[in-house]
Amino acid sequence: MxxxxxxxxxxxxxxxxxxxxxxxxxxxxxGNSSIDKTLFVYENTNEVDQVTIESQGVKVDLSFGNNQWTVNEKYKADPQRISVLFAILKQVSVRRKVAKSQKEQITERFATQGVTVSLFEQGQKVKQFQVLGEEAKGLSYMAHAESDEKYLVEIPGYKSYLAGLFELDANGWRNPLVFDINWANLVSVQAD
Incomplete structure (x- = not known):
């Protein structure tokens, strides 16, 4: 038995x-094993002299000239944010394609809420991609404009909401430094 x-x-x-x-x-x-993890990486960031970030009709233009980055050719850009931007561009890694069950929803969100990022070298566009994020979940997605595929991206070993940097408006990119002095030497301040 x-x-x-x-x-x-x-x-x-x-x-x-x-x-x-x-x-x-x-x-x-x-095909997850055959995905190019460096699909959105741009190694040659030292040559980039202009970055445009467009979202819902609002455009932020970051340009390099006279040894400094400027926002919309009016204000000095925050050098730390520029450094973070280029660090993301060098280290971003594709985790996986967007799940089939989410693909339609994510594609619709890209069309309405997606941020288009363009990199230029001497006036020539060298790379363009779109970014979308879910801040509550800390997820960031990227896609090439000419491709139908959407990807979940990350920086390996770094837990942060990457899309948040691309969602900044012009004021978010401005240098927050008001005074560049040694505060210990400050005697008085007078404002009118």
């Missing part, structure tokens, strides 16, 4: 293994 039960269990186990293997090969692994 026990022998018959063991034989049935071995047959059920064999069938389950066969079904699992067949399902794996039929469904595939969605």
């Amino acid at each position: 026990q022998r018959k039960k063991n034989i049935r269990l071995i047959i059920v186990l064999t069938v389950l293994i066969a079904v699992t293997i067949i399902t794996y090969f039929i469904q595939g692994n969605d």
